[in-house]
Amino acid sequence: MIDTKALREKILDLAMRGKLVPQDPNDEPASELLKRIKAEKEELIKQKKIKRDKSETEIFRGDDNLHYEKFADGTVKVIDVPYELPKGWEWVRLINITSRIHYGYTASALTEGDAKLLRITDIQKNRVNWESVPYCNISNTKLDDMQLINGDIVIARTGGTLGKSFHIMDLTDVAVFASYLIRLQSVDIKNSFFNKRFLESFEYWKQLDKISGGTGQPNVNATNLGLLLIPVPPEKEQSRILNKIYNLFEDVNLIDSEQQYLTNLSEQLKQKVLDIAMQGKLVPQDPNDEPASVLLEKIRAEKQRLFEEGKLKKKDLVETEIVKGDDNAYYEKLPKGWVISPISTISKVISGGTPKTSNKNYFGRNIPWITPAEMGKKQNSMYFINPEKGLTIEGLQKSSAQRIDKNSIIFSKRAPIGYINIVPFEFSTNQGCLSITPYIMDVEYIYFALGQITPEIETRASGTTFKEISATAFSDTLLGIPPFKEQVKIKDAIIKVNSELTLFFQ
Numbered sequence: 001m002i003d004t005k006a007l008r009e010k011i012l013d014l015a016m017r018g019k020l021v022p023q024d025p026n027d028e029p030a031s032e033l034l035k036r037i038k039a040e041k042e043e044l045i046k047q048k049k050i051k052r053d054k055s056e057t058e059i060f061r062g063d064d065n066l067h068y069e070k071f072a073d074g075t076v077k078v079i080d081v082p083y084e085l086p087k088g089w090e091w092v093r094l095i096n097i098t099s100r101i102h103y104g105y106t107a108s109a110l111t112e113g114d115a116k117l118l119r120i121t122d123i124q125k126n127r128v129n130w131e132s133v134p135y136c137n138i139s140n141t142k143l144d145d146m147q148l149i150n151g152d153i154v155i156a157r158t159g160g161t162l163g164k165s166f167h168i169m170d171l172t173d174v175a176v177f178a179s180y181l182i183r184l185q186s187v188d189i190k191n192s193f194f195n196k197r198f199l200e201s202f203e204y205w206k207q208l209d210k211i212s213g214g215t216g217q218p219n220v221n222a223t224n225l226g227l228l229l230i231p232v233p234p235e236k237e238q239s240r241i242l243n244k245i246y247n248l249f250e251d252v253n254l255i256d257s258e259q260q261y262l263t264n265l266s267e268q269l270k271q272k273v274l275d276i277a278m279q280g281k282l283v284p285q286d287p288n289d290e291p292a293s294v295l296l297e298k299i300r301a302e303k304q305r306l307f308e309e310g311k312l313k314k315k316d317l318v319e320t321e322i323v324k325g326d327d328n329a330y331y332e333k334l335p336k337g338w339v340i341s342p343i344s345t346i347s348k349v350i351s352g353g354t355p356k357t358s359n360k361n362y363f364g365r366n367i368p369w370i371t372p373a374e375m376g377k378k379q380n381s382m383y384f385i386n387p388e389k390g391l392t393i394e395g396l397q398k399s400s401a402q403r404i405d406k407n408s409i410i411f412s413k414r415a416p417i418g419y420i421n422i423v424p425f426e427f428s429t430n431q432g433c434l435s436i437t438p439y440i441m442d443v444e445y446i447y448f449a450l451g452q453i454t455p456e457i458e459t460r461a462s463g464t465t466f467k468e469i470s471a472t473a474f475s476d477t478l479l480g481i482p483p484f485k486e487q488v489k490i491k492d493a494i495i496k497v498n499s500e501l502t503l504f505f506q
Helices: 004-016 030-046 140-146 190-200 202-211 222-226 235-278 292-308 372-378 393-397 443-459 471-475 484-505
Strands: 058-061 067-070 076-078 090-093 100-103 115-118 153-156 165-167 175-177 181-185 229-232 339-342 347-351 363-370 408-413 417-423 433-438 478-481
Touching (some): 004 202, 004 235, 030 090, 030 229, 058 090, 140 175, 153 190, 165 190, 190 202, 190 229, 190 235, 235 443, 292 339, 292 478, 347 471, 372 408, 408 443, 408 471, 417 443, 433 443, 443 484
Antiparallel strands (some): 058 067, 090 229, 339 478, 347 433, 408 417, 408 433
């Protein structure tokens, strides 16, 4: 598969370096554009619509071909620029092409008020649903200072969204912006070269990473943001670059769409393979195989032995009775030699737990401790490896978490339901996971069987805030159990087909 994210980043990087479209020597150089921007700002200052910013500077190239920066007090010093620009381009500080950079308004969100209060959380996938944005109360004086207008850009200044930008367009409400946003007003580079493309580029994120700081979570202040170095092409070249980016991104979007189609098709085919396998139609039956009914008797004997050794509780010996329906559905679908069995009959099912999180002595590297969130990162692999979290022995003892045998299966029972992995080492889990330790069964077959039946398990989940399958309901889930030798054949066939499908769709 083509890495389309990296492809977009490369297109933008070439654009910011002047390598995406050819330069035209007849274009008016960017220096003339910057002169007009400066003149426009001087007029706004003269009209007292904005204040002069004493941090503004002028960047120029000396006779020695080095870049210099001239400050308001007249001093000049050599500066390092990120890279060399084509002839006709210029480097400029962000503060020089904006009329103002400032923080948002600190206020409480209300159901009714004087103005909408745009927050970081209201900006999703580069869109704002203004109808869902809350209100706030604000005085007329502050409203004059904080009111958003079309053309403004807001940038998140802290946390996991640091640097994310949004260009205000089609705004019809009276709106202000919250304190964790920084507003850039009147960005005068034309054709949205800055608005839409520089703020998505690798160069922007690279510079932002250097200026963001903070002992807890990273953040950026308005002063440092204004010091970002912006590559400015001639105005006509900006238009050519933007058109080229648009056309190339359209091609990349098409690649994305085709790859998503292939991914969905691959997943559908893999699910079909599982469906066929669990009906006993993927590999031929061998009449010489010991039937699964005999296997279940061996499992019962093994469970009795473990009970007598104190490794199982009496409740683990209790089996759920399978009621044969009038339509005989379960039995008609089974190949000869197979049986239907609840998960609790063929495996031990254990819930997890979490020790008190405020006690740091409970968390360490002694026993791997797995959560659904971490499982979500491992779903491209059958086996769960390289755990990120762990408990100490004390943490295990002071919680309902338990030590689980290696080569057991974990199944996320909530948020979301249905992440599945095999764990090749001893481990523990939080309460969002169930652990399945099979008796005398092929663990990889059970892994695939659970994957096939997960949609049915989800239908039996309950809950209002989020859906969850209880340990009891999960334990009652019925699986088709083939003879042991056939289990091995089935899992081998599934692995082979899945591998071939993966290679085919790459």
